[in-house]
Amino acid sequence: MGLRERKKQRTRDALIDAALDLFLTKGYEATTVDQIAAEVEVSPRTFFRYFASKEDVALSLTADEQRLLLAELAARPESESPFTALCQAMRSLLRILREADDAEAGRYLRCQKVVHSTPALLAGTMRLIKENERRMVAEVARRLGAEPCDLQPQFVVAVFVSVALACFDERTQDPAVLARRLEDLLALAERSLCPGWDQPVRSGAAEPVAAPG
């Protein structure tokens, strides 16, 4: 890898770290892009060449995680039922977070703190998750032999997203605590959902049960 690319990567990381630090100490709204740029000693214009917006720098890690989650889902064996595959992908993601080096782990923790204390960033996170949800629906639909517009794949992914979001809801920042909370929630989900609920329905059996008395 050339000097140029290494330099770019360093600048990018420095911008993220400086931004997260400032967001944590002064608050997201009270921090200006100029201050972030000054901290890294680049011009404000350069900041916007690395990140599309002030929000973008705060959510870049979250965006990475969403991409990772989707990749883990795609890597799950076809033999797993859709919801199981989603849960396993989530467990993989949490394992990766726990095994990250200190710099990465610190970045993750600061990111979590900032996002959860800033409504605007919480909204941005939702947007990212919603975008990823469409891709997960496509994958689940494929596994079910259904279309992305069908209700079942949408429902399966929606339940999964619910559980995942409930995990992150409170002030659960430590990946270990988060993993524990995920397991509790998945156990609750398993108690609440019928066996086979996330598997293809036998054609011709359960469909025409609409006729009222």
Add this chain to the structure above:
Amino acid sequence: MGLRERKKQRTRDALIDAALDLFLTKGYEATTVDQIAAEVEVSPRTFFRYFASKEDVALSLTADEQRLLLAELAARPESESPFTALCQAMRSLLRILREADDAEAGRYLRCQKVVHSTPALLAGTMRLIKENERRMVAEVARRLGAEPCDLQPQFVVAVFVSVALACFDERTQDPAVLARRLEDLLALAERSLCPGWDQPVRSGAAEPVAAPG
């Protein structure tokens, strides 16, 4: 009601209508606050006395709906299980939308179109729903005799929100079509969830089932 308040209400409605019209024809990003204000013949500064932001004017109807949903939930009888109460509240909301007069219905339709074609507004909608989710969790927790931080009320509301969001996902704007889609999804949810899943667990029965074979 005095002249002053009536005038304010008219200005507010005019701002919403003008904004939605412009958003629909020119797009949300391409529309400036100055244009909206000019359309209603008020100063841009006045616009910001009615709405906190450009986003706010687009989401004011959605915010009203969320407040309404919460009110309908609170009005459901205590005898209903939490998930049933949530679903009935949602049905009430859709009924109100279907029974609205033409001006209100038109506003609703335009709002839906604009929101679903603008990522920023989709994110804002998510934020509103997330905020309302906290209040719904509080109400459901109360009905379950649990705390808002407990997993069960969070899970119940999360599943409900998932279903509700899946309703609005596609280009389903007409309230009648939306109601039909809701019923289909609720039927799917009912097939997928165990009876009594959203009711208080008998103390001492289902809890210690963690011991592995």
Add this chain to the structure above:
DNA sequence: CAATTTATGTCAGTCGATGACAGATGACAA
């Protein structure tokens, strides 16, 4: 009508974000 309250307009200014242009710097070949 007079006094008070409240809504509105004007002005100035901050901050996020983008386009245009020029200068600096790393990549690469001769």
Add this chain to the structure above:
DNA sequence: TTGTCATCTGTCATCGACTGACATAAATTG
């Protein structure tokens, strides 16, 4: 090493969202 090229960066100008301060106009109240 040197020259050329692509790319990165800084500077400048500009737009649009948003806010505070102050003056004006309007409605409410007595």
